[in-house]
Amino acid sequence: MATFPPVEEQLEYIGKGAAEIIREPELRERLERSRASGKPLRVYAGFDPTAPDLHLGHTVLLRKLKHFQDLGHTAIFLIGDFTAMIGDPTGRNVTRPPLTEEEITRNARTYLDQVFKILDRERTEVRRNSEWFGKFGAAEFIKLAAKYTVSQMLEREDFHKRFQDEKPISMHELLYPLAQGYDSFMLQCDAQLGGTDQKFNLMVSREIARAYGAANSEIVLTTPLLEGTDGVQKMSKSYGNYIGIAEPPREMFGKIMRVSDELMWRYWELLTDISMSGIEAMKQQARSGTNPMLFKKGLAQRIITDFHGEAAAKQALEDWEKQFQRDEVPEDVETAVLGLVSDAGKFDLVPLQSASGAPRAAKKEFAGEARPLVRADKMLTLAGLADSASDAQRKLKQNAVRINGEIQSAHTLKLESLPMEFVVRVGRKMKKIVIAGA
């Protein structure tokens, strides 16, 4: 029989970092009952596999789910593979297009690869709502829809607003919360977790579950939405302010360091297991003169360790310090290999597969007039340092391009030998470019 920590202790742990707990007394009761009976609570959070990757924002909720695991309860990770086809209202007053089945399957798979960096695989029940909705008939769906009314739906602020503003609201969007409610009924769980943006859906869930005769209305716990790197809007891929948990360590490090000092504390709070008092202590130090950058580096280290391990985190720190603090070239800069081709005395660059080592084109030296003239804007574009030739030209004009440390503003440059290597920096991007014969 499982044993659980004292109820008060559990409540404190659960409450940490939670935005809201609806029916906390009920939660206490259930914890007491489970402790007495040795029966773990069933707690679930659903995820729509709508994006191919999870980002740090999602991990706030995952962490909360993990907290229940830590206490000995059962965590249920529900993949909304069926509901993803409906498409959750975005809350951005725009109807989101539903995904195709393949996209959903693919996304679900990557989710599973990623979530166990946080959750304990052994103690996680993974479910999919296609289990029940897959064989749900139209009649049953209509029966489900009959459990709720339009005016109840319009209580949702987003719907209400769109309705008033004469903006489109698709029927399928209204179905979404209903389906979610059915999920929670099928899972027979004690509590449902979700972001604060899900509150409406979570509340509908309780009522639907009850309408279907679930024993007790479940407990709802919401977690705050993590602000994205801009510090304003919630982290989301579509706002481009996210940090993906599958991103390479160096990328992550850079993004975390670019977060404002203010936001950094929020990240400490929601993305690490450091206690509030520990965070307070750091804040205090920062106030009395310690460079906040130090804590930011620490934060980056911690987060990267979670997803890539300690060694990678250390490497990322070193690389970052090298590139940005000492203006040196990190060990393994990304390399782009370009080929030089000539056509009637004119030279041009083409992309070349960098994959299998150096191209075997012969080495060459050039002198005087024979030195090939190549366009810098083309080079930058092909190397991925500019979006287009026009963009590259602008950057050249703005003195944003440095080749081997020297500002390059002319739009051509002469090669001296083949292969030729440059370290090119444009803003905060840095790449090694190798030009070889094609």
Place this chain on the structure above:
RNA sequence: GCACAGGUGGGUGAGCGGUUAAAACCGACAGACUGUAAAUCUGUUGCCCCUUGGGGCUACGGAGGUUCGAAUCCUCCCCUGUGCACCA
């Protein structure tokens, strides 16, 4: 089906026959400043081509049309919203 209101660049949103690659704001990018911070200031912000300046090509839901000239006017179509009708 009818009526009315709408559909503009990454977003919001002006323009309503020419000087409009399209105001303004936001975002994004770059420079200065720094701690690669943030804030601030400055510049840039469709694509392509040629020797720091210039040239060309696309673009305002879609297709046609009127005009020397259209995002701006006309016709048809598509999409969204609202109201009415339909639901025998």
